[in-house]
Amino acid sequence: MKARYQYRIYPTQRQSQKLAQLFGCCRVVWNDALARVKSTPSGEKWPGHSELQKQVITQAKKTPERHWLSDVSSVPLQQSVRDLGVALSNFFKSRSGQRKGKRVGFPRFKKRSSRQSARFVKTGFSLKGNKLELAKLGRFKVKWSRPLPSTPSSVTITKNTAGQYHASFVVEIDSIDLEPIHPSVGVDLGIRTFAHLSTGEKIESPAYSKMTRKIRRMQRKLSRQVKGSNRRHQTRLKLAKLHLKLANTRKDFLHKITTRLIHENQVVCLEDLNVSGMVKNRKLARVISEQGWGNFRTFCEAKAQIVNDREVKVISRWEPTSQTCSDCGYKWGKIDLSIRSVVCLNCGTEQDRDENAAKNIEKVGVGHTHDSKWTKNGHKTRVSGNPIALSNQPSVKPLSRFD
Numbered sequence: 367m368k369a370r371y372q373y374r375i376y377p378t379q380r381q382s383q384k385l386a387q388l389f390g391c392c393r394v395v396w397n398d399a400l401a402r403v404k405s406t407p408s409g410e411k412w413p414g415h416s417e418l419q420k421q422v423i424t425q426a427k428k429t430p431e432r433h434w435l436s437d438v439s440s441v442p443l444q445q446s447v448r449d450l451g452v453a454l455s456n457f458f459k460s461r462s463g464q465r466k467g468k469r470v471g472f473p474r475f476k477k478r479s480s481r482q483s484a485r486f487v488k489t490g491f492s493l494k495g496n497k498l499e500l501a502k503l504g505r506f507k508v509k510w511s512r513p514l515p516s517t518p519s520s521v522t523i524t525k526n527t528a529g530q531y532h533a534s535f536v537v538e539i540d541s542i543d544l545e546p547i548h549p550s551v552g553v554d555l556g557i558r559t560f561a562h563l564s565t566g567e568k569i570e571s572p573a574y575s576k577m578t579r580k581i582r583r584m585q586r587k588l589s590r591q592v593k594g595s596n597r598r599h600q601t602r603l604k605l606a607k608l609h610l611k612l613a614n615t616r617k618d619f620l621h622k623i624t625t626r627l628i629h630e631n632q633v634v635c636l637e638d639l640n641v642s643g644m645v646k647n648r649k650l651a652r653v654i655s656e657q658g659w660g661n662f663r664t665f666c667e668a669k670a671q672i673v674n675d676r677e678v679k680v681i682s683r684w685e686p687t688s689q690t691c692s693d694c695g696y697k698w699g700k701i702d703l704s705i706r707s708v709v710c711l712n713c714g715t716e717q718d719r720d721e722n723a724a725k726n727i728e729k730v731g732v733g734h735t736h737d738s739k740w741t742k743n744g745h746k747t748r749v750s751g752n753p754i755a756l757s758n759q760p761s762v763k764p765l766s767r768f769d
Contacts, residue, residue, distance in 0.1 A: 367541065367672065368519075372534045374509040375498065375523070382531075384503050388438045389482035389525065392446045395435070397475045398422040399447050403454070412454075418447050439501035441490030449485065468642075482525045491521050498533055508533060515539050528606040542673045550633035552728025554687070554720050555659050557650075561623070562720035564635075564728040572619050574656045577612045584608060616658050624665040628676055634666055635731025638683045679731035691717060692725035 377385060399418045406412050413421065423443050426432035435443065453473040459465035490501040497505040498521070518535035525531050552564035560571035584605045591598035627634050641660045645651040663680070670676040681687075690697045696712035701719075709716045 367539050368536055369539045369672075370534050370536055371512070371514055371518075372532050373511060375531045375533045376507045376509070377531055381504060381506065384438075385484075385523065385525065385531070387434075388442060388484050388503070388523075390478070391435055391438045392442050392484045393476045393478065393482070394432070395422050395426075395443045395446045396450055398426065398432075399450050400473055400475060403450075415448060415451050418450075419444055422447065437502075439486075439490055439503075441486055441501060442484040445485040445487065479527075481527060483522055485520060485522045487520050493518075506533070526606070526610065527602075528610045529603060530610070539672070544629055544673055546632040546675070547630045548632070550635060550728055550732050551627065551631040552635045552724040552726070552731060553627070554637065554724040554727055555639065555657070555662070556720060557653050557657060559720070560657060562718075562724045564721070564724040566721055569623060571657060572615055574612060574615070577608060577615070578652070578656070581605065581608045581612065612656075616656070617661070620658055620662050620665055624662060624669055628666060628669040628673055632675060633677050633679055633732055634670070635679045635681065635728045636663055636666065637685070637687065637727055638680050640683060681727060681730045685726070685730050687723040687726035687730070688719060690722075690726055691715065692722045692729070693717075 399422045402418060402421060403412050423435065423440065427435045450473060453470075456465055456470045457472050460470040486500060492499050494505060496508065496510065498508050499505045500523070514535060514537055516537045516539070518537050520536045522534040522536075523531065524534065548565070550564075554562045556562065559568050561569040563569070584601065588598065588601045588605055591601060639659055641654065644654050647654075663678075667678050670678045686697065689699050689701070691708075691710040691713060693715045694710065694713040696710055698708065698710065701708060706719050707716055708719065708722070
């Protein structure tokens with residue numbers, strides 16, 4: 367199983383200049399290859415990897431316009447053309463339905479102002495002690511936060527918009543054997559409280575409001591400054607660092623929570639949320655994006671593959687998890703979002719709205735229906751009669767419709 371290990375690197379001033387030249391060459395090769403693909407007449411076959419490499423690298427080095435491509439290693443230039451081929455393949459597989467997940471768009475031209483990257487395979491890099499040696503670039507100081515589990519097969523050098531450099535190694539890892547503490551757990555995601563577990567535990571997310579206020583204030587300052595000025599460039603770097611700090615805080619929180627859930631539970635049950643549709647609500651787009659619901663599910667599914675005997679179950683978004691009593695299975699129907707607790711008339715149990723939904727998510731995820739009877743998929747038991755429930759007065763301020 368392959369995984370990525372990312373480390374911070376600290377190039378010298380001369381190495382930073384060489385990396386900037388390498389990033390520019392990789393970007394030009396990508397854009398030239400993409401332009402050749404787009405300029406192919408309709409009905410003709412697109413050029414393959416070897417033909418593209420011959421046109422945009424080998425022959426381009428002999429021209430006065432692209433002679434500076436010879437100053438950098440040819441390994442990342444060739445990988446840039448191969449990455450374009452992978453992007454095109456993903457686009458067609460996504461259109462035909464062979465590729466799972468969100469639909470992938472057609473490759474676009476790379477910009478100088480966005481994230482820069484260059485990928486080296488085994489022939490272009492080596493590890494010399496505690497330093498990373500790259501072809502025609504020299505040795506780089508690496509901050510080894512953890513040891514590599516195996517010999518890397520490739521390394522990608524990236525520079526983010528905040529001006530930081532990272533080295534991302536692709537390595538082979540072995541599966542982990544861990545005894546689960548609990549057989550299953552249901553997770554109900556929210557806004558004010560990040561998640562309610564079926565065990566009754568509440569998980570609070572970090573406070574993003576302070577960093578968000580700084581970002582909005584810095585964004586207003588950036589919009590008032592003259593484009594191309596030095597002060598605007600400095601403000602842009604400060605804004606990029608604030609965005610990076612917020613993203614790192616959210617990523618660290620999500621990694622810790624998902625690791626604990628996967629290690630402690632054999633089955634983690636989630637709800638299929640339409641996050642892309644929710645963020646179209648202009649009043650809730652920022653707070654929903656800050657929570658990182660999509661990354662939470664992605665991390666859970668990825669870590670379930672690393673740990674043996676772990677599984678992530680995703681139930682349908684149309685399951686009435688908030689309309690059914692988790693104890694007796696009585697369905698009381700839709701209730702207003704301002705109501706945070708419900709007293710079931712069938713069994714007399716007072717149910718917290720979110721905790722009750724988490725318990726129902728767990729039941730549906732492991733294959734049980736809301737009334738605790740086992741049925742096959744697609745055959746749900748129903749409760750006859752009119753759904754009636756008594757609601758308590760809300761003890762907290764009403765939340766948004768997507769909480």
